[in-house]
Amino acid sequence: MKTLCSALCLMLLILGMVSGAVAGEFLIDSVEIGGSLFDEQLRSYSHDVDLGENGPHGTTSHVAKFNGVTSQIEIPSGVSPALGTDDFTIAVWVNVDDATGDLPGEILSQYDASTRTGFRLGIDSRPGVTSSQANWRNVHFGIDNGSTPGDWxxxxxxxxxxxxxxxxxxxxxxxxxxxxxxxxxxxxxxxxxxxxxxxxxxxxxxxxxxxxxxxxxxxxxxxxxxxxxxxxxxxxxxxxxxxxxxxxxxxxxxxxxxxxxxxxxxxxxxxxxxxxxxxxxxxxxxxxxxxxxxxxxxxxxxxxxxxxxxxxxxxxxxxxxxxxxxxxxxxxxxxxxxxxxxxxxxxxxxxxxxxxxxxxxxxxxxxxxxxxxxxxxxxxxxxxxxxxxxxxxxxxxxxxxxxxxxxxxxxxxxxxxxxxxxxxxxxxxxxxxxxxxxxxxxxxxxxxxxxxxxxxxxxxxxxxxxxxxTCDRALPSGWHHIAAVREKDRLKLYIDGDFVSTSTTFAPDDFNLTNSQPLRIGFGTTDHFYGQLCDLRIEQVAKNADQIRQLMAAP
CATH class of the missing domain: 2.120.10.80 (Kelch-type beta propeller)
Incomplete structure (x- = not known):
């Protein structure tokens, strides 16, 4: 019998928060929670997530299927990592399909709408912008800390x-x-x-x-x-x-x-x-x-x-x-x-x-x-x-x-x-x-x-x-690897191991992302995610292109 823990891999790996952390361990205030206790906790955070083993490139990797309406995982802020002003990498395999009656939506976020603080990663489509479909399956990674719009x-x-x-x-x-x-x-x-x-x-x-x-x-x-x-x-x-x-x-x-x-x-x-x-x-x-x-x-x-x-x-x-x-x-x-x-x-x-x-x-x-x-x-x-x-x-x-x-x-x-x-x-x-x-x-x-x-x-x-x-090309149907990186004074985005784009530079201390909101997987600032996720990782280190390609090799 598959468990949510195995389906997320340990699909969800939150690493590097304390010295000596290892894959598959979930850390709260430097206390390791592994095995059945971690399994039980993670299961309690999920809702309507279906599990399977049809992973990227025909592998038997465990995957989590999100139905686009009610599927979600919500990990409390006291358990999820406090990213602050530090470097980090989000990496995930996603599977989306063109021929559906729904849109891919939010992959994950930890964002406080009242203070406009946090981050979000999603596959954004914007139909219904007056007369046009303004965006179609464009990957977006963004951060904010209550900043005001600059000059247009x-x-x-x-x-x-x-x-x-x-x-x-x-x-x-x-x-x-x-x-x-x-x-x-x-x-x-x-x-x-x-x-x-x-x-x-x-x-x-x-x-x-x-x-x-x-x-x-x-x-x-x-x-x-x-x-x-x-x-x-x-x-x-x-x-x-x-x-x-x-x-x-x-x-x-x-x-x-x-x-x-x-x-x-x-x-x-x-x-x-x-x-x-x-x-x-x-x-x-x-x-x-x-x-x-x-x-x-x-x-x-x-x-x-x-x-x-x-x-x-x-x-x-x-x-x-x-x-x-x-x-x-x-x-x-x-x-x-x-x-x-x-x-x-x-x-x-x-x-x-x-x-x-x-x-x-x-x-x-x-x-x-x-x-x-x-x-x-x-x-x-x-x-x-x-x-x-x-x-x-x-x-x-x-x-x-x-x-x-x-x-x-x-x-x-x-x-x-x-x-x-x-x-x-x-x-x-x-x-x-x-x-x-x-x-x-x-x-x-x-x-x-x-x-x-x-x-x-x-x-x-x-x-x-x-x-x-952003990736300003439509993400095709099928499995794709997405990596979003905060490295010092900029953001970087990789799709299928290839560097796509980088943000404008910023002062790291201006973007402290820590907030009191939970880490939300499969929902957040846009729509519930519709598709499959595999091997989702949040690591508090800025990985380079070679390291990201290594992650792709073993979902």
């Missing part, structure tokens, strides 16, 4: 853009879709390598590239004729309709994947159960699944209503709507109405934060948290704004962008049952004069920074909070 960097205007409609990280770069309103202009795609923008061309003749998504190893975009009066601007002189999906095959190389029936604009695309889905921006309402070539299958809509922003959460697609302030849920066959948000006439975007689904809305700039079924709980208004659009979870906290003054806010949840949730303003990003509306329309995370695109200046801005390192 203005990365400039993209072409003649008046709107950054969507962004997505693909193949190591950040891609952005624009709206250009001139009669002889068209929506374009630009890519950013961290230093400069490259024009990838206009896939179509219409005025907007409105949705971006990574699917099956490629970047796909949806195009639209955006009606600018919806942002209180003069209508575009461009007469061409959109509604087509294109695949990016290189700069200025775009392959048509078909026109969605009776569709002049595409506002949401998402990957679910290994398939690509897209929805119409304007009437008539339409929702479609991509089959092959240029073929799309209609999947129906809820009660004739448009479905707009699309996300994936716990086995379903969730959709916002512009015909009413509602949320809808799709199981791959049928739609379900999940209720109307109090005071809302439109819903705009989604984020999964600390295992709960959140949605933004118009006209009160509030955010609501799902309470199950048709219950949506008000978690506050963003300043005095009227609309909240993108929601993104970044390095432990949730951020939202607004209209009419294009501000960014951080969500600070209730603490101790006494302090109510609040939203803290961290920036204003558009100062265009003599317009009614300015919008932070879209967001993404790239090279460890939070990016935001705005209307009507058409600029992209970014900021780093804490210190972060």
């Amino acid at each position: 960097t203005d990365h400039g205007r993209l072409g003649n853009a008046i709107l950054i409609f969507g962004m997505a990280v693909f193949d190591g770069q950040l891609f952005a879709g624009t709206c250009e309103a001139g009669e002889n202009e068209a929506g374009r795609v630009f890519r950013f390598d961290g230093d400069e923008w490259t024009d990838c061309g206009a896939p179509d003749r219409c005025n907007s590239v409105s949705s971006l998504v990574v699917y099956d190893g490629h970047l796909y975009v949806g195009v639209s004729k955006y009606r600018l009066r919806g942002s209180a601007l003069a209508e575009s002189e461009n007469p061409h309709l959109g509604g087509t999906v294109y695949r990016y095959d290189g700069d200025h190389q775009w392959t048509s994947c078909g026109q969605l029936p009776e569709t002049e604009g595409i506002n949401g695309m998402v990957v679910y159960n290994g398939k690509l889905y897209a929805g119409s921006l304007y009437a008539p309402a339409g929702f479609f699944r991509y089959e092959r070539g240029t073929e799309w299958t209609s999947c129906g809509v809820p009660d004739g209503k448009r479905v707009e922003s699309l996300t994936v959460y716990n086995g379903h697609i969730y959709a916002s709507g512009y015909d009413q302030g509602a949320v809808y849920r799709y199981d791959g066959e049928f739609w379900e109405h999940l209720g109307v948000i109090e005071g809302a006439s439109q819903t705009y975007g989604f984020a999964t934060y600390r295992d709960d689904l959140y949605v933004s809305e118009w006209p009160n700039a509030k955010v609501f948290r799902s309470g199950g079924d048709t219950v949506w709980n008000d978690v506050g208004q963003l300043g005095d704004e009227k609309e909240t659009m993108p929601l993104v979870v970044y390095n432990g906290k949730m951020y939202g962008g607004t209209l009419p003054t294009a501000e960014v806010y951080r969500f600070d949840e209730a603490t101790g049952g006494q302090t109510p949730p609040s939203w803290t303003k961290v920036a204003r990003l558009d100062w265009t004069p003599d317009v009614q509306y300015r919008r932070v329309w879209t967001m993404s995370v790239f090279q460890g920074r939070l990016f935001a695109g705005v209307l009507p200046s058409g600029h992209v801005h970014s900021v780093e909070v804490g210190r972060n390192v």
